[in-house]
Amino acid sequence: MRRVIAIGFEGSANKLGIGIIQHDYLDFPSTKTPGKILVPNQAQVLANVRDTYNPPPGQGFLPKDVAIHHRACILKVLKDALSEANLSPKDIDAVCFTKGPGMGAPLQCVAVVARTLAQLWGKPLVEVNHCVAHIEMGRMITGANNPVVLYVSGGNTQIFGETLDIAVGNCLDRFARILMLPNDPSPGYNIEQMAKLGKNYIDLPYTVKGMDVSFSGILSYIEQLVKESKQGKNNYSKEDLCFSLQETMFAMLVEITERAMAHVGSQEVLIVGGVGCNERLQQMMEIMASERGGTVFATDERFCIDNGIMVAQAGALAFAHGASTPISESWVTQRFRTDHVLVEWRE
Structure with a gap:
């Protein structure tokens, strides 16, 4: 059995979320290639902390204002998430962040924090597609096997x-x-x-x-x-x-x-x-x-609305199957289609 603890950073829109998840995997012989494959056995949500930027009634949220909110709140949200999970940085196996899609400025400021922490903590960095994260979160929480997915946000x-x-x-x-x-x-x-x-x-x-x-x-x-x-x-x-x-x-x-x-x-x-x-x-x-x-x-709403745990979930699945993102390639993008992601952890 292999245990993976991942922390996820989500900030593609007006909700800033940091979540921590623990995955236990079982080793099974691979039917396609020699060696072993990892199959999820049990997942546990350790922390799911969120802070939302709300503009006045009648106004939408501008990217620059959302980014200011995220920069002001992210360290407190991080401390709260680690405290809720009762973990320290040494316990984390992977730092996961939303690469896109989303609003440029908020994505950038959250990615900078994730990138910095990965280097300070000496942990692998894992990029995550926001849409895939929503889907994987829903599948984990509900236990849906192979559903038609309606993604609406x-x-x-x-x-x-x-x-x-x-x-x-x-x-x-x-x-x-x-x-x-x-x-x-x-x-x-x-x-x-x-x-x-x-x-x-x-x-x-x-x-x-x-x-x-x-x-x-x-x-x-x-x-x-x-x-x-x-x-x-x-x-x-x-x-x-x-x-x-x-x-x-x-x-x-x-x-x-x-x-x-x-x-x-x-x-x-x-x-x-x-x-x-x-x-x-x-x-x-x-x-x-x-x-x-x-x-x-x-x-x-804990898992449907944008949150950090969904990024940790998708990132943990990818990381357990060998994915990681070099710092030099950890850029973000406002447009990142779901069907452009190679989902290697599913048959």
Whole structure:
């Protein structure tokens, strides 16, 4: 048995997270190549600490402001994570960081800290794709075997296809700004709570193109409805608008998920990403999956919303299979597609 303890640094957007995970691996003979392979046996979350930058209502978060927040908080978050795990740097086997995708300035400042600590502590550095980290976290927590994965967050909307313009989370965030809803704890959460009070469905644009979706049109349309409401040209309430926006966008996501399940013959759906903890999205997905005799797997906000433990998880899997990142190659990138990652730890 081999034990790996990894620390993960996540800061691709407005959430700064540091997590520590312990993996126990069993050695098995390899059926493909001579020697042994490592198979995950047990994983334990030792620490999962997070701090969020929240701008005033009606405002989004600018990369430079997010980076300032991350720089100000990261050492305290690090100390809290080590304290929660009851570990010292000598106990860490690998330092993992988000390479991308994400916002440039926040990614850079967190990578600098991870890079520095790896050298100070004398530990290997492991780069992690943010999207793959979400997926691996969801698989570990839920125990999903080989699911169709719906990844929905502020910056990404991916399944078998993807968004053609803005991500579903970005659409929700921007609509929250139009309504001047608070950013604390998150714009999407506040829309979700307001949507629960909505009773009247308002027809909105519905754009599904094969396995792809588009959200920019629905955002422009509903923004115009808000302007007309302020001018007295309609009497749509904020609650009904939030309700209608969620129902329409989530129906689009359910449709492409069902099509993906049929295409690959899967009976499992795993929802990951910050929007994935929306209870209404989970409910709608469960209705669809149950009609097909399938199962939906989802997590709560501890593991759905951006966090450091998901980076530690994906990094630990990669590190146990020989991955490491030279300091000279530890740059970050705002664009880093999920399908550009070689996932060597899975068959």
